[in-house]
Amino acid sequence: MSTPKIHFYGLVGACSVAPHILLHESGLDFTKTIYKKEDLAKIGGYPEELKKLNPKAKVPVATFDNEVVTENPAIFTYISLLAPSKHLFGKTPLETVRVYEWLNYLSGTLHTQAYGMFYAPQRFVDVEDGSLNEHVLARAKTLIQGIYKYIDGKLEGKKWAVGDDFTAADAYLYIFYRWGVAPAQFDMEEYPNYTRLAKAVAARPSTLAVLKAEGLN
Ligand SMILES: N[C@@H](CCC(=O)N[C@@H](CS)C(=O)NCC(=O)O)C(=O)O
DSSP states (O other): OOOOOEEOOOOTTSHHHHHHHHHHHOOOOOEEEOOOOOHHHEEESSOOOHHHHHHOOSEEEETTEEEEEESHHHHHHHHHHOGGGGGGGOSHHHHHHHHHHHHHHHHIIIIIIHHHHHOOOOTTOTTTTTTHHHHHHHHHHHHHHHHHHHHHHHHTTTTSSSSSOOOOOHHHHHHHHHHTTTTTTTOOGGGGGHHHHHHHHHHHHHHHHHHHHHHHH
Protein backbone atom coordinates (compact mmCIF):
# COMPACT_ATOMS: atom_id res chain seq x y z
CA MET A 1 0.00 0.00 0.00
CA SER A 2 1.55 3.32 -0.99
CA THR A 3 1.19 6.20 1.45
CA PRO A 4 -1.49 8.67 0.34
CA LYS A 5 -0.88 12.36 0.00
CA ILE A 6 -2.19 13.97 3.19
CA HIS A 7 -3.59 17.46 3.70
CA PHE A 8 -4.79 18.41 7.16
CA TYR A 9 -7.31 21.13 8.11
CA GLY A 10 -7.48 22.43 11.66
CA LEU A 11 -8.27 25.46 13.78
CA VAL A 12 -5.79 27.05 16.18
CA GLY A 13 -6.19 25.56 19.68
CA ALA A 14 -9.25 23.46 18.73
CA CYS A 15 -9.75 19.71 19.08
CA SER A 16 -7.82 19.43 15.81
CA VAL A 17 -4.61 20.04 17.79
CA ALA A 18 -4.79 16.36 18.78
CA PRO A 19 -4.68 14.82 15.26
CA HIS A 20 -2.14 17.49 14.33
CA ILE A 21 0.09 16.11 17.11
CA LEU A 22 -0.56 12.57 15.92
CA LEU A 23 0.51 13.47 12.39
CA HIS A 24 3.83 14.67 13.77
CA GLU A 25 4.15 11.52 15.87
CA SER A 26 3.52 9.37 12.80
CA GLY A 27 6.42 10.79 10.82
CA LEU A 28 4.15 10.91 7.74
CA ASP A 29 4.51 13.77 5.27
CA PHE A 30 1.58 16.15 5.25
CA THR A 31 0.61 19.66 4.30
CA LYS A 32 -1.81 21.72 6.35
CA THR A 33 -4.28 24.56 6.53
CA ILE A 34 -4.75 25.87 10.07
CA TYR A 35 -7.51 28.45 10.36
CA LYS A 36 -7.47 31.27 12.89
CA LYS A 37 -10.62 32.15 14.84
CA GLU A 38 -10.24 35.87 14.12
CA ASP A 39 -10.06 35.23 10.36
CA LEU A 40 -13.12 32.96 10.49
CA ALA A 41 -15.04 35.61 12.46
CA LYS A 42 -14.52 38.06 9.59
CA ILE A 43 -16.06 35.68 7.05
CA GLY A 44 -18.75 34.24 9.35
CA GLY A 45 -17.33 30.75 9.86
CA TYR A 46 -15.37 28.22 7.86
CA PRO A 47 -14.67 29.07 4.20
CA GLU A 48 -16.47 27.32 1.33
CA GLU A 49 -13.38 25.20 0.68
CA LEU A 50 -13.78 23.55 4.08
CA LYS A 51 -17.57 23.29 3.97
CA LYS A 52 -17.38 21.61 0.59
CA LEU A 53 -15.04 18.99 2.04
CA ASN A 54 -17.02 18.66 5.26
CA PRO A 55 -20.68 19.75 5.07
CA LYS A 56 -20.79 19.35 8.88
CA ALA A 57 -18.61 22.51 8.88
CA LYS A 58 -16.18 21.27 11.51
CA VAL A 59 -12.51 20.55 11.82
CA PRO A 60 -10.50 18.37 11.87
CA VAL A 61 -10.68 17.28 8.26
CA ALA A 62 -7.95 15.36 6.50
CA THR A 63 -7.70 14.38 2.88
CA PHE A 64 -5.82 11.22 2.02
CA ASP A 65 -5.35 11.39 -1.77
CA ASN A 66 -8.97 11.88 -2.89
CA GLU A 67 -10.60 10.56 0.28
CA VAL A 68 -11.97 13.07 2.75
CA VAL A 69 -11.96 11.88 6.37
CA THR A 70 -13.73 13.72 9.20
CA GLU A 71 -14.19 12.99 12.94
CA ASN A 72 -11.23 12.82 15.31
CA PRO A 73 -11.36 9.07 16.05
CA ALA A 74 -11.49 8.22 12.32
CA ILE A 75 -8.59 10.53 11.49
CA PHE A 76 -6.54 9.18 14.40
CA THR A 77 -7.21 5.65 13.18
CA TYR A 78 -6.13 6.31 9.61
CA ILE A 79 -2.93 8.05 10.73
CA SER A 80 -2.12 5.13 12.99
CA LEU A 81 -2.80 2.52 10.29
CA LEU A 82 -0.48 4.38 7.93
CA ALA A 83 2.34 4.35 10.52
CA PRO A 84 2.01 0.91 12.16
CA SER A 85 5.52 0.90 13.61
CA LYS A 86 4.60 3.84 15.85
CA HIS A 87 1.91 1.89 17.73
CA LEU A 88 -0.27 4.99 18.11
CA PHE A 89 -3.20 2.74 19.07
CA GLY A 90 -1.20 0.58 21.46
CA LYS A 91 0.75 -2.62 21.05
CA THR A 92 -1.86 -5.31 21.72
CA PRO A 93 -5.49 -5.85 20.65
CA LEU A 94 -6.65 -5.01 24.17
CA GLU A 95 -4.63 -1.79 24.23
CA THR A 96 -6.23 -0.82 20.90
CA VAL A 97 -9.67 -1.43 22.42
CA ARG A 98 -8.71 0.70 25.43
CA VAL A 99 -7.61 3.54 23.14
CA TYR A 100 -11.03 3.40 21.43
CA GLU A 101 -12.71 3.37 24.82
CA TRP A 102 -10.96 6.66 25.64
CA LEU A 103 -11.60 8.21 22.22
CA ASN A 104 -15.28 7.39 22.29
CA TYR A 105 -15.73 8.78 25.78
CA LEU A 106 -13.76 11.95 25.09
CA SER A 107 -15.47 12.58 21.75
CA GLY A 108 -19.03 11.74 22.76
CA THR A 109 -19.28 12.74 26.41
CA LEU A 110 -16.59 15.32 27.15
CA HIS A 111 -16.36 17.09 23.79
CA THR A 112 -19.81 16.86 22.24
CA GLN A 113 -21.94 16.87 25.35
CA ALA A 114 -20.12 18.78 28.10
CA TYR A 115 -17.92 21.14 26.06
CA GLY A 116 -20.75 21.50 23.54
CA MET A 117 -22.85 22.95 26.35
CA PHE A 118 -19.93 25.13 27.45
CA TYR A 119 -19.08 26.57 24.02
CA ALA A 120 -22.58 26.69 22.54
CA PRO A 121 -25.28 26.66 25.23
CA GLN A 122 -27.81 27.97 22.69
CA ARG A 123 -27.65 24.62 20.89
CA PHE A 124 -29.21 22.98 23.92
CA VAL A 125 -32.00 25.42 24.73
CA ASP A 126 -33.81 27.09 21.90
CA VAL A 127 -34.87 30.17 23.85
CA GLU A 128 -34.42 33.22 21.69
CA ASP A 129 -33.49 35.75 24.36
CA GLY A 130 -30.69 33.48 25.61
CA SER A 131 -32.04 33.66 29.15
CA LEU A 132 -31.38 29.98 29.80
CA ASN A 133 -27.84 29.98 28.44
CA GLU A 134 -26.25 30.77 31.78
CA HIS A 135 -27.98 27.75 33.33
CA VAL A 136 -26.66 25.48 30.61
CA LEU A 137 -23.21 26.99 31.03
CA ALA A 138 -23.26 26.40 34.78
CA ARG A 139 -24.35 22.82 34.23
CA ALA A 140 -21.61 22.36 31.62
CA LYS A 141 -18.96 23.45 34.12
CA THR A 142 -20.21 20.96 36.69
CA LEU A 143 -20.28 18.17 34.11
CA ILE A 144 -16.78 18.96 32.84
CA GLN A 145 -15.33 19.01 36.36
CA GLY A 146 -16.98 15.66 37.10
CA ILE A 147 -15.46 14.22 33.94
CA TYR A 148 -12.03 15.60 34.82
CA LYS A 149 -12.29 13.96 38.22
CA TYR A 150 -13.15 10.66 36.57
CA ILE A 151 -10.24 11.02 34.12
CA ASP A 152 -7.87 11.84 36.97
CA GLY A 153 -8.93 8.68 38.81
CA LYS A 154 -8.43 6.54 35.69
CA LEU A 155 -4.90 7.91 35.32
CA GLU A 156 -3.84 7.11 38.90
CA GLY A 157 -0.39 5.50 38.88
CA LYS A 158 -0.12 5.67 35.10
CA LYS A 159 2.34 7.54 32.91
CA TRP A 160 0.18 7.17 29.79
CA ALA A 161 -3.54 6.54 29.39
CA VAL A 162 -3.07 3.12 27.78
CA GLY A 163 -0.18 0.70 28.18
CA ASP A 164 3.34 1.91 28.76
CA ASP A 165 3.66 4.32 25.89
CA PHE A 166 2.10 7.36 24.24
CA THR A 167 -1.04 6.70 22.17
CA ALA A 168 -3.72 8.73 20.38
CA ALA A 169 -5.67 8.76 23.65
CA ASP A 170 -2.95 10.90 25.25
CA ALA A 171 -2.98 13.47 22.43
CA TYR A 172 -6.76 13.72 22.72
CA LEU A 173 -6.66 13.98 26.54
CA TYR A 174 -4.09 16.74 26.20
CA ILE A 175 -6.32 19.11 24.25
CA PHE A 176 -9.16 18.83 26.76
CA TYR A 177 -6.70 19.56 29.56
CA ARG A 178 -5.68 22.72 27.71
CA TRP A 179 -9.32 23.76 27.43
CA GLY A 180 -9.65 23.22 31.18
CA VAL A 181 -6.89 25.79 31.71
CA ALA A 182 -8.40 28.18 29.13
CA PRO A 183 -11.03 29.05 28.23
CA ALA A 184 -12.76 27.12 31.04
CA GLN A 185 -10.33 28.42 33.70
CA PHE A 186 -10.58 25.55 36.11
CA ASP A 187 -7.86 24.92 38.66
CA MET A 188 -6.35 21.98 36.78
CA GLU A 189 -3.87 21.32 39.60
CA GLU A 190 -6.87 19.70 41.32
CA TYR A 191 -6.28 16.82 38.91
CA PRO A 192 -2.67 15.77 39.60
CA ASN A 193 -2.66 12.60 37.50
CA TYR A 194 -4.20 14.39 34.53
CA THR A 195 -1.75 17.26 35.03
CA ARG A 196 1.18 14.82 34.96
CA LEU A 197 -0.04 13.30 31.70
CA ALA A 198 -0.70 16.69 30.08
CA LYS A 199 2.82 17.82 31.01
CA ALA A 200 4.28 14.62 29.50
CA VAL A 201 2.38 15.20 26.24
CA ALA A 202 3.33 18.89 26.22
CA ALA A 203 7.03 17.97 26.44
CA ARG A 204 6.99 15.75 23.34
CA PRO A 205 8.73 17.10 20.24
CA SER A 206 5.51 16.48 18.25
CA THR A 207 3.50 18.70 20.59
CA LEU A 208 6.17 21.39 20.69
CA ALA A 209 6.17 21.45 16.87
CA VAL A 210 2.37 21.77 16.76
CA LEU A 211 2.26 24.52 19.39
CA LYS A 212 4.88 26.44 17.42
CA ALA A 213 3.06 25.91 14.11
CA GLU A 214 -0.27 27.05 15.61
CA GLY A 215 1.25 29.98 17.52
CA LEU A 216 0.25 28.53 20.91
CA ASN A 217 2.18 28.14 24.13
N1 LIG B 1 -17.26 15.12 16.33
C1 LIG B 1 -16.31 16.01 15.69
C2 LIG B 1 -16.38 17.35 16.35
C3 LIG B 1 -15.53 18.37 15.66
C4 LIG B 1 -15.75 19.76 16.26
O1 LIG B 1 -16.68 20.00 17.03
N2 LIG B 1 -14.85 20.66 15.89
C5 LIG B 1 -14.95 22.02 16.35
C6 LIG B 1 -13.59 22.53 16.78
S1 LIG B 1 -13.08 21.79 18.31
C7 LIG B 1 -15.45 22.92 15.25
O2 LIG B 1 -15.00 22.85 14.11
N3 LIG B 1 -16.41 23.77 15.61
C8 LIG B 1 -16.94 24.76 14.72
C9 LIG B 1 -18.39 24.99 14.96
O3 LIG B 1 -19.02 24.21 15.69
O4 LIG B 1 -18.89 25.93 14.38
C10 LIG B 1 -14.91 15.40 15.77
O5 LIG B 1 -14.57 14.77 16.76
O6 LIG B 1 -14.13 15.56 14.83
